[in-house]
Amino acid sequence: xxxxxxxxxxxxxxxxxxxxxxxxxxxxxxxxxxxxxxxxxxxxxxxxxxxxxxxxxxxxxxxxxxxxxxxxxxxxxxxxxxxxxxxxxxxxxxxxxxxxxxxxxxxxxxxxxxxxxxxxxxxxxxxxxxxxxxxxxxxxxxxxxxxxxxxxxxxxxxxxxxxxxxxxxxxxxxxxxxxxxxxxxxxxxxxxxxxxxxxxxx
Amino acid sequence: xxxxxxxxxxxxxxxxxxxxxxxxxxxxxxxxxxxxxxxxxxxxxxxxxxxxxxxxxxxxxxxxxxxxxxxxxxxxxxxxxxxxxxxxxxxxxxxxxxxxxxxxxxxxxxxxxxxxxxxxxxxxxxxxxxxxxxxxxxxxxxxxxxxxxxxxxxxxxxxxxxxxxxxxxxxxxxxxxxxxxxxxxxxxxxxxxxxxxxxxxxxxxxxxxxxxxxxxxxxxxxxxxxxxxxxxxxxxxxxxxxxxxxxxxxxxxxxxxxxxxxxxxxxxxxxxxxxxxxxxxxxxxxxxxxxxxxxxxxxxxxxxxxxxxxxxxxxxxxxxxxxxxxxxxxxxxxxxxxxxxxxxxxxxxxxxxxxxxxxxxxxxxxxxx
Numbered sequence: 012x013x014x015x016x017x018x019x020x021x022x023x024x025x026x027x028x029x030x031x032x033x034x035x036x037x038x039x040x041x042x043x044x045x046x047x048x049x050x051x052x053x054x055x056x057x058x059x060x061x062x063x064x065x066x067x068x069x070x071x072x073x074x075x076x077x078x079x080x081x082x083x084x085x086x087x088x089x090x091x092x093x094x095x096x097x098x099x100x101x102x103x104x105x106x107x108x109x110x111x112x113x114x115x116x117x118x119x120x121x122x123x124x125x126x127x128x129x130x131x132x133x134x135x136x137x138x139x140x141x142x143x144x145x146x147x148x149x150x151x152x153x154x155x156x157x158x159x160x161x162x163x164x165x166x167x168x169x170x171x172x173x174x175x176x177x178x179x180x181x182x183x184x185x186x187x188x189x190x191x192x193x194x195x196x197x198x199x200x201x202x203x204x205x206x207x208x209x210x211x212x213x
Numbered sequence: 214x215x216x217x218x219x220x221x222x223x224x225x226x227x228x229x230x231x232x233x234x235x236x237x238x239x240x241x242x243x244x245x246x247x248x249x250x251x252x253x254x255x256x257x258x259x260x261x262x263x264x265x266x267x268x269x270x271x272x273x274x275x276x277x278x279x280x281x282x283x284x285x286x287x288x289x290x291x292x293x294x295x296x297x298x299x300x301x302x303x304x305x306x307x308x309x310x311x312x313x314x315x316x317x318x319x320x321x322x323x324x325x326x327x328x329x330x331x332x333x334x335x336x337x338x339x340x341x342x343x344x345x346x347x348x349x350x351x352x353x354x355x356x357x358x359x360x361x362x363x364x365x366x367x368x369x370x371x372x373x374x375x376x377x378x379x380x381x382x383x384x385x386x387x388x389x390x391x392x393x394x395x396x397x398x399x400x401x402x403x404x405x406x407x408x409x410x411x412x413x414x415x416x417x418x419x420x421x422x423x424x425x426x427x428x429x430x431x432x433x434x435x436x437x438x439x440x441x442x443x444x445x446x447x448x449x450x451x452x453x454x455x456x457x458x459x460x461x462x463x464x465x466x467x468x469x470x471x472x473x474x475x476x477x478x479x480x481x482x483x484x485x486x487x488x489x490x491x492x493x494x495x496x497x498x499x500x501x502x503x504x505x506x507x508x509x510x511x512x513x514x515x516x517x518x519x520x521x522x523x524x525x526x527x528x529x530x531x532x533x534x535x536x537x538x539x540x541x542x543x544x545x546x547x548x549x550x551x552x553x554x555x556x557x558x559x560x561x562x563x564x565x566x567x568x569x570x571x572x573x574x575x576x577x578x579x580x581x582x
Contacts, residue, residue, distance in 0.1 A: 031247040041468060042268075042275055042277065044272055044279065046285070047275055047276065047279050048279055048282075051276075051279050051280070051283055051288075051289070052283065052288055052289075053558075055283070056291050057287060059289070059291075073280060073291075077273070077276045077277075077280070080272075081269065081272060081273065081276070084272050086266075088268070090520055140495070143265065143269070146265065146266075147265070147269050148264060149265055150262060150263070150266040151266070169263050169264075169266075169267050170266075170267040170270055170271065174401055191221075195217040195220050195221060196217065198220065199216060199220065202255075202256075202259055203258065205262070206255075206259075209262075
C-alpha cells in the first residue's frame with residue numbers, strides 16, 4: 012500500500028542535495044527564504060505522501076513537516092551540529108517518528124506503517140525538540156498573559172528586534188527612556204510568569 | 214526602581230555594552246554579592262530562552278509563509294495526484310466534521326419530531342396528566358371560595374361558565390401572571406385569587422399551546438402593582454438532586470410541596486422540561502417551581518400517571534423565549550421585565566413562602582354561556 016516515487020527521482024534529489032546540503036542548512040539556520048524554499052521543495056512531497064498514506068490529512072502533513080523543519084533548524088543552529096545523514100533521510104526519519112507518536116496518542120496506532128525510505132535514529136533529537144516545544148509553550152503562555160501594551164512592547168523588542176527609538180515611536184512614548192523603563196517593568200513581570208511555569212516543568 | 218536599574222545593568226553587562234571600568238566594578242559586585250550573581254545567571258538563562266523563543270516564532274512564521282507561497286505557485290499541492298487510499302482518507306477527514314454535524318442535526322430533528330409526536334399523540338395523554346383542576350372540583354370548591362371572597366359580589370359576569378382552573382404566579386410586579394395554556398383551555402377570560410382571597414379580573418393576553426404557557430394580565434382597579442417580586446428567575450442550568458419547591462392551589466388554600474430535581478429532561482426526553490421528584494396534584498398546574506434560593510426554575514405542568522411522585526415542570530428558559538418571541542408583535546408583552554435577582558435568597562423556607570405567597574394565584578378560567 013506504499014506510495015512510491017520513481018527511483019530515478021530519488022536519486023536525482025540525493026545528488027542535488029549532496030551538492031548543496033551544507034549551504035542549505037546554513038541558510039536555514041539564518042532563516043533565509045531561498046534555503047527554506049529549496050528544503051521545502053525537496054522534502055515536502057515525500058513527507059506528505061507518507062502522512063497521507065498512513066491515515067493522515069493534508070493538515071497533518073503540513074504540521075508534521077513543519078515540526079521536522081523546526082527540529083532541523085534547531086539542529087543546524089546548534090554549535091555541535093554534525094550532519095550524519097542526508098537531509099531528506101533525516102527529515103523523513105523525524106517525520107516518521109513524530110507521526111508514529113501522534114498516531115499512538117490518538118489511539119490509531121497500527122503496526123503496519125507504510126514507508127519507503129531508510130531511517131536514522133532521531134530519538135534524541137526529538138526529545139530535545141519536544142523539550143524546546145514545551146519551553147516555547149511556556150514562554151508563549153507567559154507572554155500572552157501579560158496583557159497590552161507589555162506583550163507587544165516585549166515582542167517588538169525581542170521577536171521583531173526593533174530598537175527602543177522605533178518602539179517608543181510606535182507605542183507613542185514621549186521618549187526612548189520612558190519606553191525603556193516600561194520595557195523593564197514588563198520584563199520583570201514576564202520573568203516572574205515564565206519562571207513560575209518553567210520551574211514546575213523542570 | 215532599584216530592580217529596574219539592576220536589571221538594566223545586568224542586561225548591559227550581558228550584551229557587552231558596559232565600559233571596561235564599569236564592567237570591572239560590576240564583576241567585583243557579582244563576586245561579593247551572591248544574590249546579584251544569581252540574578253545574572255537567571256537573567257542570562259531567561260534571555261537565552263527568549264532568543265530561542267523569538268527564533269522559533271520567526272522560523273514558524275517563515276515556514277507558514279513558504280507553505281502558502283508554494284501552494285499558490287503549485288510547487289506543492291494539497292489535493293489531487295494521490296493514491297486512491299489517500300484520497301478516500303482525505304475525503305473522510307475533510308468531511309468528517311460535516312458528517313458529524315449532519316448526523317447530530319439529524320439526531321436533533323428526530324428528537325424534535327418524536328417529542329412533537331409524543332406531545333400531540335393521544336397515547337401520551339395516557340401516560341402524563343395535566344395538573345389542571347377538573348371543572349367539577351373547581352365548581353365544588355367555588356362555593357367555599359365564594360364564601361370567603363372579600364368582595365360582596367363576585368366580579369364575574371352573570372353568564373360565565375367555569376371551564377377549568379389551576380395556579381399561576383406573577384412574572385412582573387405590574388400584574389403579569391404566567392400559567393399553563395392547558396389551564397385556560399376553552400376559556401375566554403379568567404379571574405385570579407390570591408391567598409388572602411382577594412379576587413381580581415384578568416385578561417388572557419397570550420397563549421402558547423406548544424410550550425403550554427399563557428400570560429394573564431390583572432385588569433382590575435383593586436389591584437395595586439407590587440414594588441418588586443420577591444423571587445427571581447434562574448437562567449443557569451440546574452444540577453440533579455437540587456432541592457426545589459412549589460406553591461399552588463390544588464385546594465383553595467395555597468399549598469407547599471417540596472422535592473428534588475430528578476432529571477434534566479421531561480417525559481420521554483423532552484428537553485424543554487425538568488423532571489421532579491415531587492408530589493403534585495391537579496390544581497398545581499401553572500404554579501412556580503423554585504430552587505432553594507427562591508429563583509424560579511420552571512412552571513409546574515404535568516405528572517406521570519404510571520409513576521408515583523414524578524412531576525414535570527416547563528423550564529423557565531421557555532418563559533424568556535416566549536416573551537422574547539412575542540415582544541415584537543404584542544405591545545402588551547413589551548412591558549414585561551423579568552428580573553433574575555431573588556430577594557428571598559438565604560431566608561429559611563417558611564419566610565420565603567411568606568414573602569411570596571401573595572404572588573401565587575388560584576386561576577379560574579371561564580367562558581361565556
